[in-house]
Amino acid sequence: MEAEPNDNEGGRVTSNSGTDFIRELIQSDADHGPYGGRVQTRFPPEPNGFLHIGHAKSICLNFGVAAEHGGRTVLRFDDTNPETEDERYVAAIREDLAWLGFEPSEVVYASDYFDQLHRWAVQLIEQGLAYVDDQDAETISENRGGFTTPGVDSPWRDRSVDENRDLFERMTAGEFGEGQRVLRAKIDMNHENMQMRDPVMYRIRNQHHFRTGDSWVIYPTYDWAHGQSDAIEGTTHSLCTLEFDSHRPLYDWFHGALGLGDDRPRQTEFARLNLTHTVLSKRRLLQLVDDGHVDGWDDARMPTVRGLRRRGYPAQAIRDFCGHIGIARVNGTHEIELLESFVRRQHNATALRRMAVLDPLEVVITNWPDGQTDTREAINNPEDDTAGVREVPFSGRLFIERDDFMLDPPSKFFRLAPGREVRLRAGYFITCNDVETGPDGEVIRLICTYDPETAGGQAPDGRKVKATIHWVAAETALDVKVELYERLFTEALPGADGADPMASLNPDSRLTRTAKAEPALADIAPGEVVQFERLGYFARDLDDDPNTSPTRFHRTVGLRDEWANIQKRQG
RNA sequence: UGGCCCGUAGUUCAACUGGUUAGAACGUCGGACUUUGACUCCGGAUGUUGCAGGUUCGAGUCCUGCCGGGCCAGCCA
Numbered sequence: 001m002e003a004e005p006n007d008n009e010g011g012r013v014t015s016n017s018g019t020d021f022i023r024e025l026i027q028s029d030a031d032h033g034p035y036g037g038r039v040q041t042r043f044p045p046e047p048n049g050f051l052h053i054g055h056a057k058s059i060c061l062n063f064g065v066a067a068e069h070g071g072r073t074v075l076r077f078d079d080t081n082p083e084t085e086d087e088r089y090v091a092a093i094r095e096d097l098a099w100l101g102f103e104p105s106e107v108v109y110a111s112d113y114f115d116q117l118h119r120w121a122v123q124l125i126e127q128g129l130a131y132v133d134d135q136d137a138e139t140i141s142e143n144r145g146g147f148t149t150p151g152v153d154s155p156w157r158d159r160s161v162d163e164n165r166d167l168f169e170r171m172t173a174g175e176f177g178e179g180q181r182v183l184r185a186k187i188d189m190n191h192e193n194m195q196m197r198d199p200v201m202y203r204i205r206n207q208h209h210f211r212t213g214d215s216w217v218i219y220p221t222y223d224w225a226h227g228q229s230d231a232i233e234g235t236t237h238s239l240c241t242l243e244f245d246s247h248r249p250l251y252d253w254f255h256g257a258l259g260l261g262d263d264r265p266r267q268t269e270f271a272r273l274n275l276t277h278t279v280l281s282k283r284r285l286l287q288l289v290d291d292g293h294v295d296g297w298d299d300a301r302m303p304t305v306r307g308l309r310r311r312g313y314p315a316q317a318i319r320d321f322c323g324h325i326g327i328a329r330v331n332g333t334h335e336i337e338l339l340e341s342f343v344r345r346q347h348n349a350t351a352l353r354r355m356a357v358l359d360p361l362e363v364v365i366t367n368w369p370d371g372q373t374d375t376r377e378a379i380n381n382p383e384d385d386t387a388g389v390r391e392v393p394f395s396g397r398l399f400i401e402r403d404d405f406m407l408d409p410p411s412k413f414f415r416l417a418p419g420r421e422v423r424l425r426a427g428y429f430i431t432c433n434d435v436e437t438g439p440d441g442e443v444i445r446l447i448c449t450y451d452p453e454t455a456g457g458q459a460p461d462g463r464k465v466k467a468t469i470h471w472v473a474a475e476t477a478l479d480v481k482v483e484l485y486e487r488l489f490t491e492a493l494p495g496a497d498g499a500d501p502m503a504s505l506n507p508d509s510r511l512t513r514t515a516k517a518e519p520a521l522a523d524i525a526p527g528e529v530v531q532f533e534r535l536g537y538f539a540r541d542l543d544d545d546p547n548t549s550p551t552r553f554h555r556t557v558g559l560r561d562e563w564a565n566i567q568k569r570q571g
Numbered sequence: 572u573g574g575c576c577c578g579u580a581g582u583u584c585a586a587c588u589g590g591u592u593a594g595a596a597c598g599u600c601g602g603a604c605u606u607u608g609a610c611u612c613c614g615g616a617u618g619u620u621g622c623a624g625g626u627u628c629g630a631g632u633c634c635u636g637c638c639g640g641g642c643c644a645g646c647c648a
Contacts, residue, residue: 019585020584044648045648046647048647081647083647084647137645140646141644141646144644145644147572148572148573149572149573151644184646191574192575193574193643194574194643194644219646221645221646221648222647222648223648242576242641244648245575245642246574246575246576247643269576271577276582282648324583325583326584326585327584328577329576330576330577330583330584330640330641331577331640331641331642332583333583334583335583338582338583338597339597340597341597342597344609344610345610348609382606382609382610383610412608414608415608425607456606457606458606467607467608468605468607468608469607470607531607531609533607534607534608559607559610560608560609560610563608564608565599565608566608
């Protein structure tokens with residue numbers, strides 16, 4: 001693995017260093033670990049929500065490291081809690097995973113292992129390492145103790161093996177109500193690690209499970225199901241986020257108690273992804289949806305895979321980002337700008353160019369032959385010779401961007417102003433001779449002339465212009481709805497210092513405009529991303545009717561904008 | 572309050588496991604180029620490696636103590 005830092009060959013970007021502590025561990029295990037060179041990972045989502053960019057990091061890691069060693073990655077749905085889980089999430093997760101570009105070696109469910117888990121639970125009971133507790137949830141919680149106070153043994157902790165076995169079978173058979181009894185591991189109520197104070201293995205839930213139906217009324221907890229599922233599948237490296245660090249001793253304890261061999265799975269934790277100006281917790285995302293701050297899980301402002309997809313973020317850019325940010329044990333927050341830079345890099349190479357005007361200002365060309373329409377040829381993508389050219393209609397009445405004109409421009413402003421000449425991209429040079437203003441002094445129309453000698457954009461006399469601006473011919477313009485997005489949260493770290501994250505929700509995170517666009521925009525398919533010249537990348541809505549002219553675009557990300565920086569600096 | 576994890580440019584990560592002047596990306600600033608103020612190219616700035624001691628010829632790396640942040644007391648995952 002001699003990857004150069006930030007190697008961008010073939011459009012694939014490697015991580016900062018090309019390696020990380022997890023890859024080093026796996027390499028070492030592959031060389032002389034207990035797995036005989038085998039590497040197997042798993043991605044274990046709970047089917048109760050949609051995948052987001054944080055999951056993408058985990059997916060890239062799990063699938064990435066396995067692939068690097070010719071290993072396998074299992075997609076395992078962690079369906080141990082029928083309360084919130086549902087089939088529809090399974091479908092969505094599989095779809096998102098495929099869109100991200102990953103194919104699992106196998107698709108399984110923790111519920112596939114319910115029989116085995118149950119047999120193992122009985123085994124632990126017989127070994128005297130698990131017991132049925134009759135205490136209710138509140139009492140169990142009280143008796144668990146605190147960080148500085150030891151726990152109190154349950155009065156049912158020393159039941160006989162026979163009684164435990166009998167009670168557990170009756171739990172399984174549905175003789176008791178929810179919350180009446182649980183199965184607990186018998187470890188140490190005085191352990192300094194709270195996870196080891198006799199954790200619950202099974203609880204009673206009289207609920208219909210979307211896969212096992214009504215055949216079970218007891219369901220394994222995460223701690224009991226997860227590590228054992230890993231073991232059943234032959235996972236070698238169980239990679240999870242930092243908050244499970246304190247669960248690792250328990251993860252290992254179960255395997256040890258069951259007498260698993262040295263080739264049992266090992267858990268390694270890494271930092272979850274955080275991104276500025278957004279939230280990534282399931283709870284917060286749900287809140288955004290439920291409170292109607294966004295249209296749904298697939299709203300283009302959501303950091304969900306579906307949201308990013310609608311927004312026009314390419315899977316490749318997401319993968320490159322995940323590969324680049326690396327893996328560490330430090331809980332940090334990545335700047336969303338980094339993700340955006342990968343999105344731009346990708347689209348710059350591949351996106352077709354089109355012209356659209358978001359805030360139209362009318363331009364009348366006084367020396368243009370009345371009623372005549374000309375056709376200009378424009379390059380589809382200067383970064384890609386194979387993308388070809390297209391025809392753009394030109395006429396005596398045009399729209400340009402309101403921002404591209406100033407009545408009284410500062411010295412740094414290069415664009416159009418009274419008496420100034422600029423180039424219309426792929427068109428002609430035009431000069432502004434006069435300005436029509438409305439009652440409040442606002443500019444409503446520019447009176448210009450064009451230079452017929454500058455067709456194609458070059459002046460035969462060699463004179464230069466300081467700016468090239470985009471434009472659209474009025475008569476042939478398409479009206480399209482364009483969604484402009486700003487940060488979902490104004491604060492870089494919503495909820496920092498204990499604040500309510502929702503307090504920094506940006507009320508103007510979406511701005512809808514009706515843009516004037518050139519006719520060739522009709523060539524763009526739903527889901528496809530184009531560059532509106534000088535403005536940014538825009539994705540045609542996925543649900544737009546492919547048989548009609550485009551009606552809706554989402555701004556994926558703006559272009560880098562030096563002029564905006566200059567303005568910002570000068571206040 | 573106890574235990575565990577973690578502190579390296581603004582941000583995220585490197586630093587060949589104790590060895591020369593601590594690097595890169597994104598961001599930022601300046602310049603070149605330009606029919607996108609984009610892209611590309613060149614260059615600059617930003618570090619008391621959290622702090623204080625210690626070991627050593629030599630410490631970002633090892634040790635001790637502080638400080639700061641995160642996680643843990645669900646029958647959630």
